[in-house]
Amino acid sequence: MTGDTRHQNALLTLEGMTKAYPGVVANDQVSFSILPGEVHALLGENGAGKSTLVKMIYGLVKPDAGHMTLRGENFAPVNPAAARASGVTMVFQHFSLFDALSVAENISLGMDNPPERRALSARIREVSQAYGLPLDPGRTVGDLSAGERQRVEIIRCLLQDPKLLIMDEPTSVLTPQEVDILFETLRKLTAEGTAILYISHKLEEIRSLCEHATVLRLGKVVDTCDPREKSARQLAEMMVGDTLHVPFREAAEPGPVALSMSGVSMKSPTEFGTDLRNISLEVRKGEVLGVGGVAGNGQDELLAVLSGESRAQNGTITLAGTDIGAMPPNARRARGLLTAPEERLGHSAAPDMSLTENALLTGAVREKLVNRGFLRWHRTKDFARKIITEFDVRTPGPDNAAGSLSGGNLQKFVIGREVLQRPDVLVVNQPTWGVDASAAAAIRQSLLDLAQNGAAVVVISQDLDELMEISDRFTALNEGRLADPVPTQGLDVETIGLMMGGGETESAA
Amino acid sequence: MDLGQINPLLLLASLMVAATPILLAAIGEAVVEKSGVLNLGVEGMMITGAVVGFAIGVNTGSPAVGFVAAAAAGAALSMLFGVLVLYLMSNQVATGLGLTLFGLGLSSLIGKPYEGMKAPSMAKWDIPVLGDIPVLGPILFRHDPMVYVSLIIVAVTWYVLTRTRAGLILRGVGENHDAAHALGYKVVRVRLLAIAFGGACAGLGGAYVSLVRVPQWVEGMTAGAGWIALAIVVFASWRPWRVLLGAYLFGGITVLQLNLQAAGAAIPVEILAMSPYVVTILVLVVISLRGNHGAPGSLGRIFHATH
16 A cells, blocks of 8 residues: 555544654654554664654654644644543553552543443443453553453553553463463454554564554654564564564583472562462573563562572582582672573662662672772772673763663663673573663573673563573473473473463473 | 459440541541652641641641641642652652651741640530430440541541542552553652641641640640651551551550559559550561562652653
8 A cells, every 4th residue: 555545545634743851852743644454563672762652642742743633633632531532542561550450440440430430330241241351440450461452452542442452561461371462462452443553573473463553762763664564583683673683592411410499489579479389499500591471470589589688498500510509699709600580770770870880789799899898989889881882881981870871771781791601501581671682682691691702691571581591491380380491492482472371391291 | 453444345446536536647647648749748747737736726726727727737748749859850758757757847947936835626426316325326436537537547648548549549550650650641740749648648647636635835746746647558558448457456555554554453564655666567568478469560769750
């Protein structure tokens, strides 16, 4: 279809949308149109301006210039309620749900004229059955799984009979099976004429779902394409505007066992956490072990028990033959076991402290940054500078606060901080979460290099493509249990789904 | 010791009077905290309400006008807190503590000329028929109107919070302010209104102390009632009827220990005097042991509207 006919038949047309923030132009003259019944992908790296753009469509952000037309009429929503009234709804990246409230109350809050309680509950049941997303309106949202929580968001949108549904990273927390269910629902919707504006970092998903893609780079539309005709790599290169480096390493025989856990069970230290149940694993030198699984199945607890934040019993965790089960974090660091937790702000880095101070926090032991209780600032600053240069962290300098860095840059910093301490075993949780394609590739490459140089690497991640790309063996966490690791080579999606769902243990036994 | 001196009917009747100031302050604070704001300035707003209510009551000769003025004063003071916390993003704990100190100082300044005066008396409602019921009549139906006003406020608060859309929005804002903002709700406006309501209730509670309970103006006369109200909100898991229960429990033990003192019980006075606080703390601890306390998810967190 040519540009002109697209324009004429469009459901929503954007023309010259511009929004500037102090020091940065988030959107610069963005124009494109979305057809009814189309799944339209919005592609771009972090900071390309995707979020700002959809927030303008949803009435959360007021554009500086440009205008939109919806079904031929001028469309300038002053707030989300106005956007919803015109038939534009949105499912957010971080769920906009209220944990303590019930499903029905959550849905009611997202509607402008909700029917009274009993009628609403009946409607929820009806619509959720019709779209194959069963949901009990009376349950408390805090007790639901990630997949069910997303159903709440989607049902909330569907009840308002949307003409355009905006989805921001909807699949980042779903199992492959849940993704299939979601896609089926979306296809049903498009068949009814609803258009979907779809944002995702997962390019394979976009290729299988979307019919048209608009690529943003630094706030500008740089390209449009039919993603079904492109490879994931081509799409990534359109986003980056450069050839994409694919992480690579030479195959090598794994060495002796570097880290082993045997029968580790532990109650979760947090209220809504998952208890670890009888976890055993072995990682060899020069090997990358990928640990998959949906968030909240014990990932944080597994990392904590390895980092030493939670202590296990004596004799259950050994590092190169030494029993470290009851050792605190610094003793483990001294022996070469380093970790990088998932939450960047507040867990792996202190947001209000400078990069130098953050470098000291985990580097003190191995980099000898402390001398008889006194800090060696010069040495520390040099270490921070080294991380910044070697890992291409974009920041004015090591004196900047960690919290001032973008997610991707801070992630490069915290991974770099551990990698440069030459660990024997490195455990990372979600190393590329919310990080764009080129930064993610750099981080993955550094993990592969580390393994190449003889370290054992454990990567806990919810991004299956990432685990398939870098790990030698794959396992998955399900309700605190770890499946038996299998070689990644030749692993199919069904098996992975079964492992993530906890089915594998039965079939293996 | 002569326990026979303690008349259980009078005890129960005075329980309601003793508990009303705390009940009023606590129900207001419960609404504020349900909206996600922790206002530790309850004590300051109460004492300001006490002195303003007393001064206006004395000058106009009408306790009712005094109560209205006290509510307005409490709300006005809370707006100071609201602007600092919601617009200037100041720390809620520090600002709330500051508000208490400010209120204590301000009230003793305003109250200087009124020391030693007597409050205009407030007629008790002798509700016909109901007040004549034996036993229940004197306990429940022969109080001043403010006792019933406080109960009505609790009932209305419960109804609004659990049964109306406005209440749902308020709970949503307190549970997850980012989500509420993303859905297009005015987080700051909702919170400002909640803070004003909390301030008005605290003002009423304070005025009840100076106009009805004591009834005269003494510097620092609320004597920690605001802090008790704060504790009761937590103990009540932010639920209106439990707030009522907690306030009456505290009020009841206060009255009981005063009666025991008067009856010359063989328990040291110090222990009796501390008993309401000890019992409240114990109940708090027991309730806290049970895990999920239902604290609003965004309680005390600063809200930045991100775009």
